[in-house]
Amino acid sequence: AECAEAAREEARRVEVRLNDHSAIHESSTYEERCVQRGDAASMFRQAANSTEVGRYRLLEGTVSSGGQNHWYIEPMAVIVESGSGNSLNVHVTCQNPSLVQRQVARVLGIPLHRVHVNAARLGGGFGGKQDRPAFIAAAAAVACKRSGRPVRLVLEREEDMVLKGGRHPATSNYRCLVDTHKKVIVALDVDTVLFAGLSQDLSAAVLEVALLSMDGCYRINDVTCRGRLLPTSAPSNTAFRGFGKPQAGAIIETIMDHAAAAMGEDAVHLRQRMLMKAGDKHLDGFQMEASEEALLHGCWSALQEEYARLRKECAQFNQASPVVKRGVSLIPCKSNVGFDVPHMNQAGALVNIYTDGTVSITHGGVEMGQGIHTKIAQIAADALSIPVDMVWVYGTSSDSIPNTSPTAASSGTDLNGRAVIDACTTLKNRLQKYLQSRSDASESNASKVDTWRRAVRDAFLERVSLSTTGYCGKDQLPFEPYSFTTKKGLWTYYHIFSAALVQVELDTLSGSYRPLYAHIVQDCGKSVNPAHDVGQVEGGFVQGLGLYCLEELIYSKDGHLRSRNASTYKIPSHDDIPYEFKVTLLTPPEGYIDERAVVGTKAVSECGIQQAMAAVCAMRQAVQAISNKVEESSGAVLSHTPATAEVVQMECLRHHTNNMDGKPLHLGSLLSNMYKIRHPGS
Numbered sequence: 001a002e003c004a005e006a007a008r009e010e011a012r013r014v015e016v017r018l019n020d021h022s023a024i025h026e027s028s029t030y031e032e033r034c035v036q037r038g039d040a041a042s043m044f045r046q047a048a049n050s051t052e053v054g055r056y057r058l059l060e061g062t063v064s065s066g067g068q069n070h071w072y073i074e075p076m077a078v079i080v081e082s083g084s085g086n087s088l089n090v091h092v093t094c095q096n097p098s099l100v101q102r103q104v105a106r107v108l109g110i111p112l113h114r115v116h117v118n119a120a121r122l123g124g125g126f127g128g129k130q131d132r133p134a135f136i137a138a139a140a141a142v143a144c145k146r147s148g149r150p151v152r153l154v155l156e157r158e159e160d161m162v163l164k165g166g167r168h169p170a171t172s173n174y175r176c177l178v179d180t181h182k183k184v185i186v187a188l189d190v191d192t193v194l195f196a197g198l199s200q201d202l203s204a205a206v207l208e209v210a211l212l213s214m215d216g217c218y219r220i221n222d223v224t225c226r227g228r229l230l231p232t233s234a235p236s237n238t239a240f241r242g243f244g245k246p247q248a249g250a251i252i253e254t255i256m257d258h259a260a261a262a263m264g265e266d267a268v269h270l271r272q273r274m275l276m277k278a279g280d281k282h283l284d285g286f287q288m289e290a291s292e293e294a295l296l297h298g299c300w301s302a303l304q305e306e307y308a309r310l311r312k313e314c315a316q317f318n319q320a321s322p323v324v325k326r327g328v329s330l331i332p333c334k335s336n337v338g339f340d341v342p343h344m345n346q347a348g349a350l351v352n353i354y355t356d357g358t359v360s361i362t363h364g365g366v367e368m369g370q371g372i373h374t375k376i377a378q379i380a381a382d383a384l385s386i387p388v389d390m391v392w393v394y395g396t397s398s399d400s401i402p403n404t405s406p407t408a409a410s411s412g413t414d415l416n417g418r419a420v421i422d423a424c425t426t427l428k429n430r431l432q433k434y435l436q437s438r439s440d441a442s443e444s445n446a447s448k449v450d451t452w453r454r455a456v457r458d459a460f461l462e463r464v465s466l467s468t469t470g471y472c473g474k475d476q477l478p479f480e481p482y483s484f485t486t487k488k489g490l491w492t493y494y495h496i497f498s499a500a501l502v503q504v505e506l507d508t509l510s511g512s513y514r515p516l517y518a519h520i521v522q523d524c525g526k527s528v529n530p531a532h533d534v535g536q537v538e539g540g541f542v543q544g545l546g547l548y549c550l551e552e553l554i555y556s557k558d559g560h561l562r563s564r565n566a567s568t569y570k571i572p573s574h575d576d577i578p579y580e581f582k583v584t585l586l587t588p589p590e591g592y593i594d595e596r597a598v599v600g601t602k603a604v605s606e607c608g609i610q611q612a613m614a615a616v617c618a619m620r621q622a623v624q625a626i627s628n629k630v631e632e633s634s635g636a637v638l639s640h641t642p643a644t645a646e647v648v649q650m651e652c653l654r655h656h657t658n659n660m661d662g663k664p665l666h667l668g669s670l671l672s673n674m675y676k677i678r679h680p681g682s
Helices: 004-012 040-048 097-108 133-147 157-163 203-212 245-263 267-274 290-320 372-384 412-438 445-461 530-550 607-611 613-627 645-658 667-678
Strands: 032-037 056-065 077-082 088-092 115-119 151-154 170-179 184-197 222-231 324-335 347-353 359-363 391-393 467-472 496-507 513-522 580-585
Touching: 032 203, 040 056, 040 170, 040 184, 040 222, 056 245, 077 133, 088 097, 088 133, 097 115, 097 133, 133 151, 170 245, 184 203, 184 245, 184 267, 203 222, 203 245, 245 267, 245 324, 245 530, 245 607, 245 613, 267 290, 267 324, 290 324, 290 496, 290 513, 290 613, 324 607, 324 613, 347 412, 359 372, 359 412, 372 391, 372 412, 412 445, 412 467, 496 607, 496 613, 513 530, 513 607, 513 613, 530 580, 530 607, 530 613, 607 613, 613 645
Parallel strands: 088 115, 184 222, 359 391, 513 580
Antiparallel strands: 032 222, 056 170, 077 088, 077 151, 170 184, 324 496, 347 359, 347 467, 496 513
8 A cells, every 4th residue: 555545445345254253262261370378278167167156257259350451642553664685674662672573583484683673762551562563563574575665554543452452351259258356357269260362462471460469468368369361252462551460459459348348347447457567478478578567567557647537537528418428548559570481580781881971871671651761871870970961771672682571560670770780880890990090089070070081081092892781680680480380489579569548539429430639658669760750650540540440441242342442432531630649659767778679779660550449449438428338248349340430320329229228219219319419409
């Protein structure tokens, strides 16, 4: 096609027939996993045979979470052009340049060194550009090879939404055992199903992270979590910011609300009672350290007083307001960093010093708005003792940095930052004698820059190399991921903790609601760039509001995605952001630096997603305020997300009906009476 419109016209001529393309194949399963701590089955049997009448309560329920589209600003795009000697130059919007390189080489039958892939700054990724761009890059490469002309392929928004999949929908059945004397959950059994789509893609890894996150931040001695991946004929679901943790967060926080309601107490009190402490084990078997306890409890305690005040204000407001209700909740969160495949936890970097003293860096990470280039520049400037404005970071390129790992799993800065430090250390050692010969302890910052420039010039004149590569591998990061076969290893380089306080206001007539207030306290270690870290937490939280409250994927009976553009798929807007929104970066204990994080700064880009579950927990409180009755063994309210206005409205209707003392009332009469309550004298 000579133009985009001609290409679209020809594409419309293609007719595709699929059989049973909306069916879920219950008889087949891609993968199954299980993680266990203690003996939940034995605990359930012990409770059933207990002679202490009324001590144990068995609660059962189902939690389901819908999918989510990545909806990054820039759709997937690629330009492929022929180079010299049967080579190709590929410019692509992707988080994984090496995968694109391998797939283009594979479909064309040429060696890897003939495919040059360049990934400049992306307009967002969120995991959607980790593996999926390889398909469009390969298609464009074939067209380029056949036509002998450059090919540009840019997906329109609808095409992008329909083709690439998104976050995995999940359904979980749970049983939890509550000790009413100790007022804690003593055993938990969860069966989870993730819907993978037409291929596995990264689904097995998503399932593993979800299972290892299932205990949240809570101390539950006996836990069994089983998971299955079901194939469907929908597009293959893939990586998405949070990578299984948001699904697990919806499950465990719903269970906590359910258990608290069954005991007739505030869910926040139960959460506080069950917070992990030093010595408690995570589901991978790793024991919580005393420093980690201080961080988790520090995030939590920073919001307790504020929660108590808002809880009291909500109760007073609800007593005076028959229709509009308010709720508030406080939840803890933990997050992980790193890949589950050992060899992916490596990175490389190239650092060049020029004769004017300026520095250029190319590394294996891709900038997509998360600020990795800024942090890398700061890390390099600190390692070389020069101002950050003397450092420039170029885009990722396969001819500069080969065999890169994807920029994903919150590992970009940790892996590539270590590689940059390795290279900078080598260069600093080469320059050391020239710096010493010209240094003066009393010189100003400007003079130090001059000293640096002169030392670089001296080294160049003496034929000292001013360029080197750096590497981060097993020696720099001795991390062995958790294996579901051997039951050994860790699920993270280090843990990141946070706590989220959210207050919502709910119109029980329409089901519409709005977060009034949100305050997040985030553990980020020793932040090298607090502004970026705060921005990542804010952005993650708002994206989490979309997942849990707004963004609904609607399919037709024949399996086609109906919510496929901005008019039918509701992402958060400015009107969905809390009226008052605070993010506080936790000040770590005096002298504390987590050496497992590069220069002590922790990755926080995925934490905000789970924090938004606090909005759903707050809405549950607001809904229950209608009848002032708590849900018990029948299950927690709003156990399906996204909790859209339609879903919330139906839940409000049920509570309003229950509030009529058992008298039957038609819907029209009920709404009429509610309208009169809201508008006296009408």
